[in-house]
Amino acid sequence: MGSIIQVENFTKKYGEFIAVNDISFDVEEGSIFAFLGPNGAGKSTTINTLCTIFEKTSGKLLIDGKDVSTQKNEVRSSIGVVFQDSTLDLKMTVDENLKMHCVFYNVPKKEVEERIKFVLELVDLSRERKKSVGALSGGMKRRLEIARGLIHYPKVLFLDEPTTGLDPQTRKHIWEYLVKLQKERNITVFLTTHYMEEAEICNKIAIIDGGVIVAHDTTYALKKEYTKDKAYITTNNGPELEELLKRYELDYKLKDCFYKVDAEEKQKLLEVISLQKENITDIEIKKGTFNDVFLEITGKKIREEE
Amino acid sequence: MSTLFALWKRGLKAFIRNKTGLVFSLLFPFFFVYVFGAIFKNQFIENPIAYMLSGIVITTVFESALNIASTTVDDMVSGFMKEVLVSPVKRLSVAMGQLLSAATVATLQGCIILILGMFIGIRFTSWLTPLWVLLTMVFVGVVFSSVGLYLATVVRNGQTFQIVKTAVTMPLTFISGAYIPISMLPNSLKIVSYFNPMTYATAFFRMIVLEKTDLSLTDLVKEGMAIDINGFIVTPLMSLGIIAVIGVIFIFLSTNSFVRTDFSRLNRSSNDANALWG
Numbered sequence: 001m002g003s004i005i006q007v008e009n010f011t012k013k014y015g016e017f018i019a020v021n022d023i024s025f026d027v028e029e030g031s032i033f034a035f036l037g038p039n040g041a042g043k044s045t046t047i048n049t050l051c052t053i054f055e056k057t058s059g060k061l062l063i064d065g066k067d068v069s070t071q072k073n074e075v076r077s078s079i080g081v082v083f084q085d086s087t088l089d090l091k092m093t094v095d096e097n098l099k100m101h102c103v104f105y106n107v108p109k110k111e112v113e114e115r116i117k118f119v120l121e122l123v124d125l126s127r128e129r130k131k132s133v134g135a136l137s138g139g140m141k142r143r144l145e146i147a148r149g150l151i152h153y154p155k156v157l158f159l160d161e162p163t164t165g166l167d168p169q170t171r172k173h174i175w176e177y178l179v180k181l182q183k184e185r186n187i188t189v190f191l192t193t194h195y196m197e198e199a200e201i202c203n204k205i206a207i208i209d210g211g212v213i214v215a216h217d218t219t220y221a222l223k224k225e226y227t228k229d230k231a232y233i234t235t236n237n238g239p240e241l242e243e244l245l246k247r248y249e250l251d252y253k254l255k256d257c258f259y260k261v262d263a264e265e266k267q268k269l270l271e272v273i274s275l276q277k278e279n280i281t282d283i284e285i286k287k288g289t290f291n292d293v294f295l296e297i298t299g300k301k302i303r304e305e306e
Numbered sequence: 307m308s309t310l311f312a313l314w315k316r317g318l319k320a321f322i323r324n325k326t327g328l329v330f331s332l333l334f335p336f337f338f339v340y341v342f343g344a345i346f347k348n349q350f351i352e353n354p355i356a357y358m359l360s361g362i363v364i365t366t367v368f369e370s371a372l373n374i375a376s377t378t379v380d381d382m383v384s385g386f387m388k389e390v391l392v393s394p395v396k397r398l399s400v401a402m403g404q405l406l407s408a409a410t411v412a413t414l415q416g417c418i419i420l421i422l423g424m425f426i427g428i429r430f431t432s433w434l435t436p437l438w439v440l441l442t443m444v445f446v447g448v449v450f451s452s453v454g455l456y457l458a459t460v461v462r463n464g465q466t467f468q469i470v471k472t473a474v475t476m477p478l479t480f481i482s483g484a485y486i487p488i489s490m491l492p493n494s495l496k497i498v499s500y501f502n503p504m505t506y507a508t509a510f511f512r513m514i515v516l517e518k519t520d521l522s523l524t525d526l527v528k529e530g531m532a533i534d535i536n537g538f539i540v541t542p543l544m545s546l547g548i549i550a551v552i553g554v555i556f557i558f559l560s561t562n563s564f565v566r567t568d569f570s571r572l573n574r575s576s577n578d579a580n581a582l583w584g
Contacts, residue, residue, distance in 0.1 A: 051392050076394040087385035091320050103312040104393035 004029040004156060004188045005050065010059035012045050019045045021211040022059070027204070029155075030186040032178065034199045037208035038298060043192045044084070046208070047160055050190070051081050064155055077105065080154035082145045084161050090134040094125060097133055098148055105152035119147035122177055139166045146174060150181070157181075159191040163198065175201060196290040209298045219290065226296040227288020231263040233273075234282040241279065244272045258282075309395045310403040317407025320377070321414070328415075331370070335362040335419050339426075342485050353516075355427030360515040361484030363423065364508050367416040367443050371450035372475055374408030378458035379467050382567075401564040405455055405557070409447035416443045420515075431517060438514050446507045449553035453503075456560035459567045484508045487530045500535050503552050506545035509533055513542050 005027035012020040020042040027033045037043045048054040050061060052072045061067070066074045089097050095116065102112045120126045123143035128136060136144065142162070149157055157178075163171040175198065181187045191202075199205055200219050207215040215222055234257060235241045241259060245252045250269065251262040263269050263285055273280060321328070339358045381387050390400050420428065420439065430436055461467045480486065481495050482504035488496060499505050513519060513531040523539060526532035533540040540548070 053388075053391060073394045076392055079392070081392045083385070083388060085385050085388075087389040089316075089381075089386045089389075090384050091323070092316065096316070096319070100312055100316065101389070101393070103308050104390065104395045106394070 002029055003027060004064055005033075005190065006060070006062040007046075007050075008060040010046070010049070010061055011057045012042075012049060012054065013057045018211055020049075020208075023208065023211075023213045025206050025213060025216050027156075027188060027190060029188055030182060031203040032182050032189045032201065033191070034202040034205045035190065035192045035208065036199055036205060036294065037192075041208045042211045043208060044160065047158055047190070047192060051079060051158055052076055077152075078155045080149035080152065080157045082142075082149045082157075082159045082162055084164075086141055086145065088133045088141055088145060088148075091132070093130055093132050094120070094136070094144055095129045097144065098151055101148050101151055107152055115151050119151050122150075123147045124173065139170050142166060143170065143174070150187075153185070154187065156188045156190055159189065161192055161194060164194060171195075171198075196294060199294075200290045207294065207297050215293075215297050222293050223288055223290065226293040229263040229288065230286050231261045231269060232258050232282075232284040232286065233261055233280060234258045235276060235279045236281060237276070237279040241272070241276055244275060248272055307399070309399045310406065313400060313403025314407040314410065317377070317404070317411055321411045331366070331415060332418065332422070335366055336422070338362055338485060339423075353427065356423075356429070356516060357512070358485070359419070359423040359426070359428050360512040361482075361508055363416045363420050363443075363515070364446060364511040365479045365482070365484045365504075366419050367412045367446050368450050368479065368504055368507065369475060370412035370415045371408055371447045372454040372457070372471070373411075374404060374451045375454040375458040375461070376467055376471070377408070378404055378455060379462060382458075382462060397565045398561055401455065401561045404564075405448065405451045405560070408451035408454065409444060412447035412451065413440070413443045416447075428515065435514070435517055439511075442511050442514050445553075446511065446549065449503075449507075449549055449556065452553060452556035452560045456556050456563055459560065459563040462567070478502050478504050481505075482508045483512075483530050488533065489530065500533070503549060505533060506540065506548045509540075510542050510545040510549070 003026040005025075007026070008024045010020060010023050011018070023042075023046070035043055035046065045054060049056050050063065050068060052068050052075050056069060061069070063075050064078050066078070068075050089100065092100070098116045098119070099112065101107075102115070107115060116129075117126070120129060123146055125140060125143055125147065128140060128144075133141065133144065142165070146159070146162060149159075163174055166174070178189055179201065182189055193199055202219060204218055205215070205222060206213050215226075217225075232255075233241065238254075238259075242252070242254075245259070245261060248268045248271065250265070250272065253260045261269065273283065339355065339362060343355050343358050378387075390397075417440070424430075457467070457470065461470060481488075481491060481499040482502055483499065484504070488499050488505065491499060509531050512529075513521075513526065516529075516531075518526065518529060518531055519542075521529065521531070523532055523541065526542065527534045527539060532542060533545070
């Protein structure tokens with residue numbers, strides 16, 4: 001499959017300040033792509049430039065082969081955007097918001113009713129259809145924004161922290177839908193998130209820090225590169241285990257009552273374990289999490305500010 | 307076209323739903339009729355209530371049209387304009403939709419007061435008069451909506467706009483001849499009133515409502531329907547021309563400015579939205 005988003009040597013300056021410095025990346029059509037980074041790293045600048053709101057300083061940004069600076073209207077028709085801040089029309093009802101959006105995006109009149117029903121069903125807001133948006137809860141508003149972003153069947157859906165502030169059920173629901181959308185309709189989803197467990201669902205990830213891309217790969221590859229599996233072993237005979245670990249050249253640390261052992265080389269570990277099977281009382285093997293990847297790469301806690 | 311119509315409908319819906327706003331917008335003018343009508347009872351105006359009412363109707367149209375500025379600023383702050391910005395609609399049709407809905411709401415409000423006024427003092431003898439009155443209200447509505455839209459794109463901040471509104475529009479309505487005849491104003495204020503577009507709108511509208519189109523120029527000046535600037539007399543037709551010129555200038559300025567406004571910057575100043583989404 002080809003690339004639907006192509007970014008080459010994109011730079012954005014605000015006066016002297018360089019927000020994004022010469023970044024390049026591609027997003028494959030029909031994939032879920034996560035853009036991660038600490039606050040102020042250049043995420044929003046990039047997403048806003050791709051959405052035709054900000055002007056680039058230099059570089060080339062294409063969506064579905066169209067230039068975001070010179071073919072704005074073509075780009076706008078083929079994308080759906082859910083911003084970090086609400087852009088709903090608070091004075092109007094749910095139904096009116098969606099209808100207005102259909103007018104803006106030239107959705108054929110015959111299909112409007114059917115599409116509204118479809119997207120509302122999707123985000124579980126069918127019963128709120130006649131309610132004023134101002135009367136909805138924060139989570140409902142966000143769901144409505146996602147529904148609205150989808151109603152014109154965009155090729156690319158941009159989501160700037162789509163699930164921030166939502167309860168776990170709603171988050172799960174939205175994610176199930178995003179994955180389904182990507183599979184069935186071949187929509188490309190481009191998102192930023194603070195939740196590392198959400199980043200793991202994505203096909204590919206780019207991590208931006210200080211205006212440059214510091215990692216860009218599949219979640220699997222990033223995890224493989226930046227995290228190590230660990231085994232947590234509890235034993236009755238510490239000295240014997242330590243001696244074996246040293247002999248097999250496995251790094252370890254003694255924690256309160258267990259050994260934290262480097263578990264990348266599974267063969268060696270299994271041999272140690274089988275030699276000690278009378279003494280070992282408990283084993284737990286932990287895979288590296290995406291949080292570890294992020295910390296390793298950026299050296300910062302992503303949610304420091306919260 | 308459909309965008310324009312949808313935004314027009316949206317403006318009307320917002321107007322109809324805001325019932326408290328509607329009630330208060332009607333209370334205020336009638337309070338004025340009562341107060342000023344009493345003051346001018348024994349002066350040289352033959353029908354003070356009708357005189358006052360005609361002024362108040364046009365002032366209502368004027369203020370309601372300028373209100374487009376606060377609704378547009380609201381739309382910027384709430385983020386709705388950002389949604390418009392990332393959609394493929396032409397900004398010009400958005401500006402036009404806002405303009406027309408404001409002009410329509412202004413005309414409607416003017417009509418409500420006019421109809422109520424017909425019970426307490428305004429009489430039409432010709433069937434053509436209501437038609438001319440309506441046309442004038444639409445015209446004045448469009449002109450001052452474009453002034454309001456221009457203000458919105460320049461001011462862009464709800465609180466600042468409230469200050470501008472009180473500091474500018476209120477005094478302007480007071481020295482437009484709508485409530486107090488210009489001839490009664492002190493000289494310095496008279497000069498200011500000559501530069502006030504509202505003065506000409508009021509003079510022209512009053513002539514239409516009170517059916518004084520066939521008066522001689524001297525009588526028109528006496529009734530405050532033609533304006534005597536140190537011997538130079540602005541006829542009602544010239545008044546109409548002045549408003550038209552202002553309209554053309556501001557329609558151009560406001561749409562131009564609206565198309566260029568960077569709405570994305572405004573959303574950040576909205577604390578409510580940040581509290582909700584941050």
